[in-house]
Amino acid sequence: MPNRPYVIDEMISAKSIAARIEGLAKEIKREFAKTDKLVVVGLLRGSFVFIADLVRELDLPVEVDFLEASSYGDAMESSREVRILKDLRGQIEGRDVLVVEDIVDTGHTLSHVTEYLGTRHPGKLKTIALLDKPSRREVDFRADWIGFEIPDEFVVGYGIDFAQRNRNLPYIGKVRFT
Ligand code: IMP
Numbered sequence: 001m002p003n004r005p006y007v008i009d010e011m012i013s014a015k016s017i018a019a020r021i022e023g024l025a026k027e028i029k030r031e032f033a034k035t036d037k038l039v040v041v042g043l044l045r046g047s048f049v050f051i052a053d054l055v056r057e058l059d060l061p062v063e064v065d066f067l068e069a070s071s072y073g074d075a076m077e078s079s080r081e082v083r084i085l086k087d088l089r090g091q092i093e094g095r096d097v098l099v100v101e102d103i104v105d106t107g108h109t110l111s112h113v114t115e116y117l118g119t120r121h122p123g124k125l126k127t128i129a130l131l132d133k134p135s136r137r138e139v140d141f142r143a144d145w146i147g148f149e150i151p152d153e154f155v156v157g158y159g160i161d162f163a164q165r166n167r168n169l170p171y172i173g174k175v176r177f178t
Contacts, residue, residue, distance in 0.1 A: 008156060008166065008173035012148055017158060020147045024128065025057035027145060028098065031126065035096040037061045041088065043113065044068040046102030049159035050130045054100060065090050069109050076154055082112035092117065096124040102160050103131040107141035131155065
């Protein structure tokens with residue numbers, strides 16, 4: 001738990017993340033080339049660094065909105081029951097939407113969020129996650145774009161926290177208890 005001492009071992013460098021985002025942005029620009037104004041929805045709070053870097057690589061007209069869904073709290077395990085804590089400010093009916101997430105783990109969060117947003121009849125509804133832990137999946141969900149597949153490790157940095165700490169690391173690191 002958070003008050004157990006731990007160290008962080010670098011897993012994905014800031015440079016590798018930047019290079020991967022450049023590549024992802026090219027694919028996303030192709031997908032939404034004909035979109036009038038793309039709504040990019042960041043899931044709070046873990047995606048805030050990723051969405052900031054991603055939208056700056058997308059030279060497309062974009063609107064940025066945020067949604068907060070309940071997740072781990074201070075624990076290392078998903079609660080599995082997903083609730084919407086903060087909804088979008090804008091309308092998405094008929095609009096193309098890209099949902100930006102930090103990690104797909106069990107899959108409950110993104111599958112719930114896409115189902116929820118789908119009821120508002122958007123145009124295209126696509127998802128991107130910086131990290132994917134496929135071995136942890138409990139529901140059948142695949143994001144449209146993934147930055148990196150990682151093994152079943154608890155990671156922090158680049159916006160991702162452990163009990164609200166370590167979000168400001170510029171790289172992704174894995175937590176190792178000492
Ligand atoms: P899922 O609903 O199990 O797919 O969980 C997704 C959410 O769990 C992510 O948005 C993260 O907030 C959190 N999460 C999953 N794995 C990790 C991790 O390794 N470190 C920190 N948060 C994680």
